Amino acid sequence: MKSEPDDCSIDDLAAAPGQCVPWVGVRNYQARNFMRDAMRIGDGVLFYHSSCAQPGIAGLAEVASAPHPDPTQFDPASRWHDPKATPAAPRWMLVDVRLRARTRLLPLTEMRQRPELASLQILQRGNRLSITPVTPAQWQAVCALLGQPAR
DNA sequence: GCCAACGTTGGC
DNA sequence: GCCAACGTTGGC
Numbered sequence: 519m520k521s522e523p524d525d526c527s528i529d530d531l532a533a534a535p536g537q538c539v540p541w542v543g544v545r546n547y548q549a550r551n552f553m554r555d556a557m558r559i560g561d562g563v564l565f566y567h568s569s570c571a572q573p574g575i576a577g578l579a580e581v582a583s584a585p586h587p588d589p590t591q592f593d594p595a596s597r598w599h600d601p602k603a604t605p606a607a608p609r610w611m612l613v614d615v616r617l618r619a620r621t622r623l624l625p626l627t628e629m630r631q632r633p634e635l636a637s638l639q640i641l642q643r644g645n646r647l648s649i650t651p652v653t654p655a656q657w658q659a660v661c662a663l664l665g666q667p668a669r
Numbered sequence: 670g671c672c673a674a675c676g677t678t679g680g681c
Numbered sequence: 682g683c684c685a686a687c688g689t690t691g692g693c
Contacts, residue, residue: 520691546676546689569691626692644674646690670693677688 519579519615520568520640520648528565528576528620537617538582542590543598544612549649554585554611562657563615566640567623568648574625578666583614621664634659 519541521527531539544550563579587608590598603609629635639650652660661668 522691548676573692646675648690672693673691675688675690678686680685681683 519563520566522569523567523576524570527567528617531565531577531579531615531617532620534617538614540583540586540588540614541612542588544588544610544648545598545600546648549647550611552649552651553613556651557581557585557613559583562618562652564652564657564660565615565617572623572625574623574627574629575621575660575664576623577620578618578661578664579615580618581613582616585611585613588612619666621666624660624663628663632659632663635663 523530525543526539531537541553544553559581561581563581564575565577565579567573567576587605588598588610590596591600591603591608591610592605593599594601598610600609626641629638630641635641635656638652638656639645639647658668
C-alpha cells in the first residue's frame with residue numbers, strides 16, 4: 519500500500535492511536551476493490567513511501583478492520599470529498615491499517631535490482647495503482663531482505 | 670518540471 | 682459503446 523510520507527509516513531503510523539490509521543483518500547476503483555473485497559483482517563501489508571525523495575518500503579503493517587466507508591468522502595472540507603457519495607450510498611470503502619514493524623528503508627532502486635522481486639506488481643511498467651497484491655513468495659522475499667520474520 | 674502511462678469524462 | 686481530450690500518478 520502506497521502512502522505519501524507528507525500525508526502519512528511510517529512514523530506517522532507509529533505515532534497514531536493504537537498505531538493504526540484508516541486508509542483514507544483512495545479514489546480509484548481497482549484500489550478500492552482490493553480493500554473492499556480482497557483484504558482480510560490480519561493480512562500483511564508492505565507500507566510503501568511514494569512521491570518522495572526516497573521511494574521504497576518503509577515498514578510492515580497489517581489489515582486491522584473489515585471494510586467500512588471512507589468518512590472523508592462525506593466531508594465537504596476534505597480534499598477527498600466526493601459530492602456524489604452519500605452515507606446511504608457510499609462510494610469509497612477503506613480498511614484500517616496497523617503497524618507491525620518499522621524497518622530499514624528498502625529503496626525502490628534496490629527492489630529493482632532483486633530478481634526475486636521482479637514480479638512485484640508495483641515494479642511493473644506503468645503501474646500507478648496505490649494498492650496492489652503481493653504473493654506469499656514475494657512477501658517472504660521482502661521480509662528476508664528486511665531481516666523480518668515472515669509470519 | 671518533465672513525461673510516460675493509465676484512468677476518467679463526455680460528446681456523439 | 683467508441684474514443685479523443687483531459688487529468689492524475691509518480692519516478693526521475
